Structure formats: C-alpha cells, structure tokens
Amino acid sequence: MSIVIDRPQASRIKVVLELEVNNHAGVMSHICGLFARRAFNVEGILCMPLADATRSRIWLLVFEDQRLEQMIKQVEKLEDVLSLQRHGAEHAVFERLEEFFR
Amino acid sequence: MMQMTGAELIVRLLERQGIETVAGVPGGAILPFYDALSHSEKIHHVLARHEQGAGFMAQGMARVSGRPEVCLASSGPGATNLVTAIADAKLDSIPLVAITGQVPLAMIGTDAFQEVDTYGMTIPITKHNYLVRDANELLDVVPAAFRLAMSGRPGPVLIDVPKDVQNQRIEFEDYPAPVVPAPLPAPDLAAIEQAAQMINDAAQPVLYLGGGVIASGASHLAVTLAEQAGLPTTMTLMALGAMPVDHPLSIGMLGMHGARYTNYVLEEADLLVCIGARFDDRAIGKAAQFCPKAKIVHVDIDPSELDKIKTAHVGIHGDVSQVLEALLPQVHVKLREDWLAQVDSLRSRFPLATPNIDNPRSHYGLVQAVADALDDEAVITTDVGQHQMWVAQAYPFRRPRQWLTSGGLGTMGFGLPAAIGAALAEPTRTVVCFSGDGSLKMNIQEMATAAEEELNVKIVLMNNNALGLVYQQQNLFYGKRTMASNYKRATDFLKVAEGFGLETVDLDTADDPAATLAAALKRPGPCLIHCTIDREEFVYPMVPPGGANSEMIG
Numbered sequence: 001m002s003i004v005i006d007r008p009q010a011s012r013i014k015v016v017l018e019l020e021v022n023n024h025a026g027v028m029s030h031i032c033g034l035f036a037r038r039a040f041n042v043e044g045i046l047c048m049p050l051a052d053a054t055r056s057r058i059w060l061l062v063f064e065d066q067r068l069e070q071m072i073k074q075v076e077k078l079e080d081v082l083s084l085q086r087h088g089a090e091h092a093v094f095e096r097l098e099e100f101f102r
Numbered sequence: 103m104m105q106m107t108g109a110e111l112i113v114r115l116l117e118r119q120g121i122e123t124v125a126g127v128p129g130g131a132i133l134p135f136y137d138a139l140s141h142s143e144k145i146h147h148v149l150a151r152h153e154q155g156a157g158f159m160a161q162g163m164a165r166v167s168g169r170p171e172v173c174l175a176s177s178g179p180g181a182t183n184l185v186t187a188i189a190d191a192k193l194d195s196i197p198l199v200a201i202t203g204q205v206p207l208a209m210i211g212t213d214a215f216q217e218v219d220t221y222g223m224t225i226p227i228t229k230h231n232y233l234v235r236d237a238n239e240l241l242d243v244v245p246a247a248f249r250l251a252m253s254g255r256p257g258p259v260l261i262d263v264p265k266d267v268q269n270q271r272i273e274f275e276d277y278p279a280p281v282v283p284a285p286l287p288a289p290d291l292a293a294i295e296q297a298a299q300m301i302n303d304a305a306q307p308v309l310y311l312g313g314g315v316i317a318s319g320a321s322h323l324a325v326t327l328a329e330q331a332g333l334p335t336t337m338t339l340m341a342l343g344a345m346p347v348d349h350p351l352s353i354g355m356l357g358m359h360g361a362r363y364t365n366y367v368l369e370e371a372d373l374l375v376c377i378g379a380r381f382d383d384r385a386i387g388k389a390a391q392f393c394p395k396a397k398i399v400h401v402d403i404d405p406s407e408l409d410k411i412k413t414a415h416v417g418i419h420g421d422v423s424q425v426l427e428a429l430l431p432q433v434h435v436k437l438r439e440d441w442l443a444q445v446d447s448l449r450s451r452f453p454l455a456t457p458n459i460d461n462p463r464s465h466y467g468l469v470q471a472v473a474d475a476l477d478d479e480a481v482i483t484t485d486v487g488q489h490q491m492w493v494a495q496a497y498p499f500r501r502p503r504q505w506l507t508s509g510g511l512g513t514m515g516f517g518l519p520a521a522i523g524a525a526l527a528e529p530t531r532t533v534v535c536f537s538g539d540g541s542l543k544m545n546i547q548e549m550a551t552a553a554e555e556e557l558n559v560k561i562v563l564m565n566n567n568a569l570g571l572v573y574q575q576q577n578l579f580y581g582k583r584t585m586a587s588n589y590k591r592a593t594d595f596l597k598v599a600e601g602f603g604l605e606t607v608d609l610d611t612a613d614d615p616a617a618t619l620a621a622a623l624k625r626p627g628p629c630l631i632h633c634t635i636d637r638e639e640f641v642y643p644m645v646p647p648g649g650a651n652s653e654m655i656g
Contacts, residue, residue: 026221033225073406079230
C-alpha cells in the first residue's frame with residue numbers, strides 16, 4: 001500500500017523540530033493531536049512563550065521515519081504554526097535538559 | 103464608536119460577508135445569537151430538523167456556489183450532531199463556517215448541562231477552529247474563519263462561542279472589511295516548464311482530474327489542455343463534470359467502480375498528469391501497482407498532497423487555474439493518433455456495461471430516464487452506496503458543480519440536505535437527489551425542511567430494502583454471509599414522504615414510468631419518486647478493496 005499506510009521501521013535517528021507558534025490555549029492540542037492520531041511518537045516536548053508573549057517556541061524531539069516529511073508538511077499547514085525548522089539530534093536543547101530526567 | 107453584543111456583531115459580520123442563507127437548529131447556548139439573527143433583514147434562516155442536516159445544507163449551498171456558507175448549532179448534542187457534516191466538508195475540501203454555541207465561560211470544564219469540548223472534538227476535522235473567549239476577538243476571528251475556509255485548499259472552520267460572549271457588549275471603531283481569499287502561491291515556473299516538456303515528450307499520456315479542478319474553477323482550462331495536447335482524460339468521483347462525459351477525450355471515472363477500459367488505459371500510460379487530485383485509494387487501488395509505467399506530474403494547491411501517496415517526478419504546488427494558464431502556452435498541439443486509437447480500441451473492447459438502460463425501472467435505466475427528462479442546468483446530488491456509483495457511472499455530467507456527492511467521507515444521509523442546500527442557493531434549478539432506502543433514512547427528517555421551504559427538490563429513491571453495497575460486498579467477499587444488510591421489514595416511503603408534506607410518485611405502479619417520472623420532475627416543489635430496484639443488481643465492475651485497479655471483477 002502507500003507510504004503513509006505502511007507501518008515503517010522506526011529508526012533510532014533523532015530529529016529536533018523547532019516551531020514558532022501563536023501563543024494561545026489550544027495550540028499544543030493542535031500540534032500534539034496531529035502526531036498522536038498518526039501514531040507518530042513524540043519523544044520530548046518543550047514549550048515556552050517568547051519575549052513578546054504573543055508567540056511561543058515549541059521544541060519537539062522525534063525519531064526519523066519515512067513519514068516524517070509528511071508530518072512536517074502537516075505541521076506547517078496548521079494556522080497557528082508560523083515557522084518550522086529542522087535540526088539534527090546534536091542540538092543541545094534536549095541534551096541539556098537530560099539532567100532533570102535522571 | 104459602535105456598540106453591540108457579540109451575537110449582534112457576528113450577525114453583522116455574516117451580512118457584510120454576503121451571507122444570505124444560514125441553516126441551523128437553535129438551542130439554549132446559541133439563543134442570544136438567534137435573538138440577534140431575528141433582527142436581520144438580510145439573512146434567511148432555514149430551520150433544519152437535525153444539526154447534521156443543517157451542516158449538509160450549508161455544504162449543498164457551498165458546493166454549488168463555491169463560497170463558504172454557514173451552519174449553526176447549539177452546544178453539546180447540537181455540536182456533536184454537526185461533527186459528521188464538518189468532517190465530510192474536510193475530506194471533500196468544501197468551504198464551510200460552522201458556528202456553535204457553548205456554555206458560559208465560567209462553566210466550561212464543569213460538566214455543565216449540554217457542555218461538550220467542541221473545540222477539542224473538532225480539531226482533527228476542521229482546517230482550523232476557534233473558541234472565542236472575549237467578544238472583541240470576534241472582530242478578528244469571524245473574518246479569519248471565512249478567509250481560511252475559502253483560501254488555498256478550501257475547508258471547514260468552526261467558531262465556538264460561549265453564551266456570555268454572545269451577550270457581552272463591546273465597543274469598537276469600525277467593522278473589519280469583508281474578506282477575500284488569501285493570495286495564491288507563486289507558480290513554480292521552472293517546474294511548469296519541466297511538466298510541459300514531459301507532456302510534449304510523452305507517447306501515451308493521461309490527464310487525471312480531481313475535485314481541485316472544480317474548486318479552482320479550472321474546468322475549461324483542463325479541457326483546453328486535454329484538447330491541445332491530445333490527452334485522454336479521466337476524472338475522479340469529485341471531478342465529474344469537469345470535462346463533459348461525452349467529450350471524445352473523456353475516458354470517464356477511474357477507480358473501484360470505473361469502467362474496465364478506463365483502468366486499462368491508465369495501466370498503459372507513460373505519463374500521468376494529475377491535476378487537483380490526491381491519489382485516493384478508491385481511485386487508484388493498490389498504490390504500488392497504479393499506472394506502473396507512468397511518470398507523474400502532480401499539481402496541487404496543498405503542498406502536503408505532493409508525494410503523499412505517489413512520489414511525483416514533477417510536483418507543482420499551486421492553484422490549478424494559475425498553473426494551467428502558465429502551462430498551456432508551453433504545451434505543443436498534438437493529435438496523438440496512435441495513442442488515441444489504442445484508447446478507442448480499449449474503450450470498444452472493454453466498455454462500461456449498462457444492462458437494461460432502456461428500462462426506467464432498472465438501476466441504470468432510472469438514471470438514464472432522469473437524465474433524459476432534464477437538461478444540464480439541473481443539479482444532481484446523491485447519497486452513498488450502490489445508487490451513488492450507478493449515477494456516477496451513467497449520468498451524463500457536463501458542467502462543473504452539476505454533481506454533488508460525498509466523496510471522501512462517504513456519508514450516507516448527505517444527499518437530501520445537500521439537495522436542499524443546492525435548491526436554497528440556486529432556486530431556479532431543478533435539484534435531484536438520487537438516494538437509496540438505507541441512506542435516505544439517515545436524514546429523512548429533512549423532508550420536513552424541503553416541504554416547509556417549498557424547494558424544487560426531487561428525491562429519486564432506488565429502493566432495494568437493503569444496505570445494497572454492504573449486501574454486495576458480503577456476497578462477493580464474505581462467503582455470501584449477508585448479515586445485517588437486509589431489512590427485515592420494508593418501510594412505506596410513500597406514506598412517510600406524504601406525512602412530511604411531499605408529493606409522491608410510485609414508478610412501480612405507473613403505466614408509463616418514463617412519462618410519469620418526467621412529469622414529476624417538471625412539477626415544481628418537493629417530490630419523492632419511488633422505484634423498487636432488484637437487490638441482486640450489483641455495481642460492476644468492482645476492484646476488490648485493497649486490490650489493484652487491474653484486478654476488476656464483473
């Protein structure tokens with residue numbers, strides 16, 4: 001069947017996604033729901049308002065798989081998502097948090 | 103300075119957006135809005151008998167007009183009843199603005215009477231949704247909802263408005279301007295040039311049109327492309343009418359219930375030019391085996407559709423009309439005599455079989471008799487099931503927006519309220535709803551609305567006293583174990599329709615069924631036209647679910 005319907009072999013390669021979003025109640029719901037209903041596991045989530053408080057930054061830690069491109073396109077379609085940047089696992093944001101999860 | 107309540111503001115903003123008809127069902131949490139609406143001299147409110155009916159009426163209006171239309175419901179069950187119609191609009195990319203009442207802000211989260219999380223519930227089935235926490239937000243939210251519904255790939259937007267926000271008095275300087283669609287993405291000229299080159303170089307290209315062609319108003323451009331480049335053209339269920347079905351280049355609908363020759367032509371294609379379609383599984387069968395020899399050019403306004411199911415050799419993100427306008431001057435005039443001769447040969451060897459088409463009391467014959475009695479100005483809606491596929495296969499669609507059907511979600515109960523919506527939007531047209539006895543029962547209460555509004559809606563009921571497509575699948579794929587697909591007791595639809603105030607005609611007892619049918623279609627006002635159909639008539643050909651399009655049976 002299609003790329004989407006096949007259950008892909010989830011790789012262990014991590015990807016960090018950086019999103020800038022409008023800051024209001026419900027944005028997290030839109031984003032997390034998008035991943036959840038595709039059974040695309042989000043390993044880590046961070047969200048804080050930016051300095052002007054009208055926008056927030058969300059960091060997502062996910063595993064690379066063949067559905068990721070489609071996931072990213074779907075995230076970018078959300079009205080409240082202003083921009084999306086993709087980083088490698090070497091990005092420091094989750095690494096530096098690890099000490100709070102020991 | 104202007105002063106008014108949130109409810110009054112919504113009404114003014116709808117008026118300013120050009121909304122003339124809304125469909126809904128009132129209830130406690132949306133009563134302030136209804137009170138404000140009662141003072142409107144510009145908006146006609148149509149009282150549906152179920153919120154799902156209201157949602158499909160708004161869809162019917164939107165599908166014939168191409169612009170966002172509005173449905174209304176109260177909180178709790180009102181909103182949950184609306185959900186199916188919203189989801190249907192999402193899957194078929196229909197512009198819709200749904201406005202729901204909600205319990206007062208302070209009571210949200212308390213399990214208040216008729217409280218449900220409408221916002222949370224509608225996230226996955228809307229393009230976007232809003233829970234309005236302050237009436238001042240309406241100045242931004244209402245125009246934004248319309249802009250989103252009509253921009254890019256159209257779709258449904260929901261605005262949930264708590265009762266106290268509807269009652270809140272606000273002051274503001276001026277109304278926001280009525281909105282127009284957001285600017286279209288700039289066409290990728292390099293990709294368009296490459297696509298033109300591929301079309302010019304192809305030996306056996308096929309044009310594959312989807313609902314995006316209708317949504318973009320690009321039917322004439324698509325037909326021009328086909329004629330200029332000599333492209334045999336197939337249409338999805340959603341695109342029927344984009345090219346007249348009797349156009350020499352039309353090869354009809356593809357997919358699960360497409361004609362054999364159509365699917366065979368696609369097997370032979372060396373280039374597939376996909377315009378505003380999304381490679382839906384009912385259209386393409388097993389994705390890996392669809393158009394096995396073809397390179398793919400894919401044009402879509404929604405970038406997430408590109409490479410979603412099939413990887414395109416050239417993917418063009420853009421509005422179909424704009425892309426076609428840029429593409430046409432670069433496409434060479436070709437006659438493609440060899441390829442079109444091969445297509446004609448397949449067409450004559452493997453045509454769509456339409457047995458008994460001369461008998462108005464048979465399934466294809468009834469479709470044909472309706473078409474014979476009408477011209478292309480009529481609007482045709484359907485419910486979902488065997489009758490829908492027979493109409494899709496056999497009705498001579500010749501113009502865009504002539505055909506309204508629930509494609510993506512496949513919602514039984516769509517047909518009658520959608521027909522009511524079409525008749526409300528375009529009252530001079532005859533609107534025919536083909537239905538089945540299973541589907542019609544799913545929104546049969548809207549007969550009351552059709553009668554009350556005295557609309558020119560004709561229901562043509564193909565009655566086999568069964569869930570026919572389920573019965574068919576159980577016969578073909580489940581060892582003839584026909585569970586829960588036959589009704590044990592027949593419904594007297596003539597009496598039911600009469601009870602709701604419709605005219606009725608029974609073709610079963612008519613001496614001259616074709617003449618009786620034609621006369622009923624010409625009489626103004628709502629009417630049920632009943633005809634018994636043999637339960638053993640199946641929709642053929644059929645690609646087994648999950649199979650490749652080359653594996654048709656029947």
